[in-house]
Amino acid sequence: MVTPDSLPALAGEAQHAYRLVNSKFPPIELFSDVADAAEFETLYRIQALTNPRLLNEVGRIELIPLADIPFGIPGCSYAVAPFTHVNPAGSRFSSGEFGVLYLADTVDTAIAEVRHHQQLYWSRVAALKYERFVFRSLYCSFSEHGSVDATAVPASDPIYAPDDYSQSHRLGKAAKEAGLAGLRYRSVRSPGNHCWALLTPRHVTSIVQSAHYEMIWSGQVIGINQLSNA
Numbered sequence: 001m002v003t004p005d006s007l008p009a010l011a012g013e014a015q016h017a018y019r020l021v022n023s024k025f026p027p028i029e030l031f032s033d034v035a036d037a038a039e040f041e042t043l044y045r046i047q048a049l050t051n052p053r054l055l056n057e058v059g060r061i062e063l064i065p066l067a068d069i070p071f072g073i074p075g076c077s078y079a080v081a082p083f084t085h086v087n088p089a090g091s092r093f094s095s096g097e098f099g100v101l102y103l104a105d106t107v108d109t110a111i112a113e114v115r116h117h118q119q120l121y122w123s124r125v126a127a128l129k130y131e132r133f134v135f136r137s138l139y140c141s142f143s144e145h146g147s148v149d150a151t152a153v154p155a156s157d158p159i160y161a162p163d164d165y166s167q168s169h170r171l172g173k174a175a176k177e178a179g180l181a182g183l184r185y186r187s188v189r190s191p192g193n194h195c196w197a198l199l200t201p202r203h204v205t206s207i208v209q210s211a212h213y214e215m216i217w218s219g220q221v222i223g224i225n226q227l228s229n230a
Helices: 037-050 054-058 076-084 107-122 166-177
Strands: 014-022 101-104 131-143 147-149 182-186 194-198 204-217 221-229
Touching (some): 014 076, 014 107, 014 194, 076 101, 076 131, 076 204, 107 131, 107 194, 107 204, 107 221
Antiparallel strands (some): 101 194, 182 194
């Protein structure tokens, strides 16, 4: 079984990557309005008294230490959202107990990853015959400091099983408990490419919008089109 201490530590180099998010989810402006944790706590308390939608917008802020939030960076809300709006169904490296910021080495890798999961989700909705889903592509800059390299593990290992996440869940939980910043790993949906699973946003330095894409659904994803540049 793969364990975090069996994986090589990454050198902490600066990296650039991509992420696709559904355009129906807007940025959380509160994270962009403050420069540090003290300002956030003050503004959060004030707005919580007058804005009943704030809790839904910010999400479960108790799931992330304020010290891990990279206040002041471009796109702070994009960096934080996966950790305060956790998918209860889980993901490759989380069973749903904690959030993960997933990034891909190229926009095509990000599209391949999202396409797979959209296909899986919408195929279960029998009544959906046709739809178009719009995604914004995000360009992320971050450091691999504190992360380990799971690309050293062969693609045949159970952590890369296409549909069984039991082993990758164990690795993700162990990495989280060990205080690691993240994992670099092989893309399962775009073989030959790689992704990152960041377990904290603290080493993210920027996330900016780069383009919009649409996925066309007609019983399956039948097309993907770029709609605009940044």
